[in-house]
Amino acid sequence: MINSTEFCRQLGIEVPLICGAMYPCSNPELVAAASAAGAIGIVQPMSLSYVHGHDFEDGLKYIHSLTNRPIGVNLILETSSKTYQERTRRWAEQSADAGVKFFITALGNPAWVVKLAEQHGITVYHDVTSRKFAQKALDGGVDGFICVNNRAGGHAGKLSPEELLDDIGALGKPVVCAGGIGNVERFKSMLDMGYAGAQLGTRFIATEECSAHLDYKQAIINADADDIVLTEKISGVPVAIIKTPYIESIGTKAGPVARWLLKHRKGKHIMRSIYTLQSIYKLKKASVAGSGYKDYWQAGKSAGDIARIEPVADIVNRFQAAL
Numbered sequence: 001m002i003n004s005t006e007f008c009r010q011l012g013i014e015v016p017l018i019c020g021a022m023y024p025c026s027n028p029e030l031v032a033a034a035s036a037a038g039a040i041g042i043v044q045p046m047s048l049s050y051v052h053g054h055d056f057e058d059g060l061k062y063i064h065s066l067t068n069r070p071i072g073v074n075l076i077l078e079t080s081s082k083t084y085q086e087r088t089r090r091w092a093e094q095s096a097d098a099g100v101k102f103f104i105t106a107l108g109n110p111a112w113v114v115k116l117a118e119q120h121g122i123t124v125y126h127d128v129t130s131r132k133f134a135q136k137a138l139d140g141g142v143d144g145f146i147c148v149n150n151r152a153g154g155h156a157g158k159l160s161p162e163e164l165l166d167d168i169g170a171l172g173k174p175v176v177c178a179g180g181i182g183n184v185e186r187f188k189s190m191l192d193m194g195y196a197g198a199q200l201g202t203r204f205i206a207t208e209e210c211s212a213h214l215d216y217k218q219a220i221i222n223a224d225a226d227d228i229v230l231t232e233k234i235s236g237v238p239v240a241i242i243k244t245p246y247i248e249s250i251g252t253k254a255g256p257v258a259r260w261l262l263k264h265r266k267g268k269h270i271m272r273s274i275y276t277l278q279s280i281y282k283l284k285k286a287s288v289a290g291s292g293y294k295d296y297w298q299a300g301k302s303a304g305d306i307a308r309i310e311p312v313a314d315i316v317n318r319f320q321a322a323l
Helices: 006-011 028-036 045-051 056-066 083-098 111-120 131-139 159-172 184-193 214-222 243-252 256-262 265-292 301-305 313-321
Strands: 017-019 040-043 073-074 102-106 123-128 144-148 175-178 197-200 230-231 239-242
Touching: 017 028, 017 313, 028 040, 028 313, 040 056, 045 056, 045 073, 056 083, 073 083, 083 111, 083 197, 083 230, 102 111, 111 123, 123 239, 131 159, 144 159, 159 175, 159 184, 184 313, 197 239, 265 313
Parallel strands: 017 040, 017 197, 040 073, 073 102, 102 123, 123 144, 144 175, 175 197
Antiparallel strands: 230 239
């Protein structure tokens, strides 16, 4: 069924399914495969350039050489670094010039992204975990929301899919469910509940097109939902990760000095910068080197529903058949 939800109609795609932006797992071939299959793949700029070695503009051209279907770009609107802000603006402008059809913004005020998007006919959704942040993004003019729930990988929210839908659906914009969806049954239940689409991350790591190490993919297949724990040691705020012997050995709580710094406005930015610099390297290394390195593998609770590695198209086709 083509254009089955408002989200599909906005983007001109066939399946209301997002292959979410993932550091370090969003390689160009994975992004392109999701879009080519009728869903939409999202570029994670740091992953594209730092992990997979593409100049950002050239990377977009490469993805477009693999598929002529719409793709999206994730823009994290971090404000603590002027250099990062400037780089994000450059990524946004280059994306618009390259014909990107979809922006997913996170953190910060998306108003400037919306203004740029309006000039190029680009749809903008904002990552949210509560009504408070959704209202701010709505004031900035976004077209919809990615509702990150408490089953998501990466920076998970605190609310359930049901609570988020009740909270944010009332704002009158399309909402996409992000977190805990690893099989067709959960996907269908979210659409029946009232979501306009779903964003999957962990499910797409365990695919043939994802360049993550086989050990990482196998860890997802082996994991149950209870094996997903939250750690403060990646960015200073809870991040969902697979519990491994290495993670158990280092613990998941920030140390006393880090906790003290994280309570203060300036100290928070310093500590998060330290964590981020460390984790960028560790996550990249673990994804490439596998279990020969420290087992730092992000994943959501949907890992419990994933039983095998398969082609992206097979996943998208199976989900489409449920519509």
